[in-house]
Amino acid sequence: MIIGAQLYTLRNHCKTPEDLAETIKRVADMGYTAVQLSGVCDYDPKWMKDLLDECGIIAPLTHFNYDRIMQDTEATIEFHRVFGAPYIGIGSIPNFKKSGCDLAIYEKFIADAVPAAKKIKDAGMKLMYHNHNMEFMRLASGKLLIEDICDRIPADEMGITLDCYWVQAGGGDPVQWIEKLRGRLDCIHFKDMCWSPADLTIRMAPVGSGNMNYEAIVRASEEAGCKYAFVEQDRCYEDDDFECMKRSYDYLASLGCR
Numbered sequence: 001m002i003i004g005a006q007l008y009t010l011r012n013h014c015k016t017p018e019d020l021a022e023t024i025k026r027v028a029d030m031g032y033t034a035v036q037l038s039g040v041c042d043y044d045p046k047w048m049k050d051l052l053d054e055c056g057i058i059a060p061l062t063h064f065n066y067d068r069i070m071q072d073t074e075a076t077i078e079f080h081r082v083f084g085a086p087y088i089g090i091g092s093i094p095n096f097k098k099s100g101c102d103l104a105i106y107e108k109f110i111a112d113a114v115p116a117a118k119k120i121k122d123a124g125m126k127l128m129y130h131n132h133n134m135e136f137m138r139l140a141s142g143k144l145l146i147e148d149i150c151d152r153i154p155a156d157e158m159g160i161t162l163d164c165y166w167v168q169a170g171g172g173d174p175v176q177w178i179e180k181l182r183g184r185l186d187c188i189h190f191k192d193m194c195w196s197p198a199d200l201t202i203r204m205a206p207v208g209s210g211n212m213n214y215e216a217i218v219r220a221s222e223e224a225g226c227k228y229a230f231v232e233q234d235r236c237y238e239d240d241d242f243e244c245m246k247r248s249y250d251y252l253a254s255l256g257c258r
Helices: 007-013 017-030 045-055 066-071 073-082 103-122 145-152 164-169 174-180 214-223 241-254
Strands: 002-006 034-037 058-063 087-090 126-130 158-163 187-190 192-196 201-205 228-231
Touching: 002 007, 002 241, 007 017, 007 034, 007 241, 017 045, 017 241, 034 228, 045 058, 045 073, 058 228, 066 073, 066 087, 066 103, 073 087, 073 103, 087 158, 103 126, 103 145, 145 158, 158 164, 158 174, 164 174, 164 187, 164 192, 174 214, 187 214, 214 241, 228 241
Parallel strands: 002 034, 002 228, 034 058, 058 087, 087 126, 126 158, 158 187, 187 228
Antiparallel strands: 192 201
C-alpha cells in the first residue's frame, strides 16, 4: 500500500502554481511517492504531468470540481488522463450538510452520479466518493446513508475513499467499515483523532499520535486491497503543516507502508 499526501492538508501552501510545485517537491523529499490533488490552485494537466515526472511522484486521485464531473464528464476524464490519474474524486455532496442533510439534495446527487460513474468506468477510470460523518446518519429505511449509496451505485462504477477519522466521528468502527467496503477501497484517507486539553474537544492529529488503532486500520486496509493511503489532516492547529505530514509519513513507514 502506497502512502500518499492529501494536498488539502497543505492547501495554504498551494495557492499558486509556483507554491504548488514547491509543495509537491517538499512532500516527495519527505518520502511520499503519491499525492492527491485537492484544495490546490488551478493547474494545466500537462504542466502537472511534467512536474510529477520531475519529482518522481504520481497523482492517482483528485478531488475535482463537482459540476465539471457531473456536467462535463468527458472533458473531466481527458483532463485526468493527461497526468495519469485513474481515480476522479468527489470530496462531498455540495450543500448537503449545510442544508441540514436535505434528502432531496442527496437524491439529486444519485441522479447525477449514476450516469457520470458509468462514463468514467467506460473510460477505464473510477469515480470515488469521500465520506464525512454525515454519511453515517440513519435513513427512514433503517439503512445508513453510506449503505444506501453503495446499494444504488455498483462497486465497479464507484469506489469509496473511506476517511477513517470521519467514520469514527460518525460513530462507526473504521476496521469494520474497511471490511464491509472491500472491493470499493482502492483509496483510503488516514488521519488520527485525539482529545485536546487546549480547547477541551477532539482534534485531528498526525497518524500515530492520536488514539485511533492505526496498526489495525493499516492491517485491515492492506487485507482489503487498498492501493493508496492518503494522509490528510484538515487542521494542524498550532503545529506546522509540513511537520505534521512528515510525522504521519514516518509512522506509517514504520508499519511497512511505502
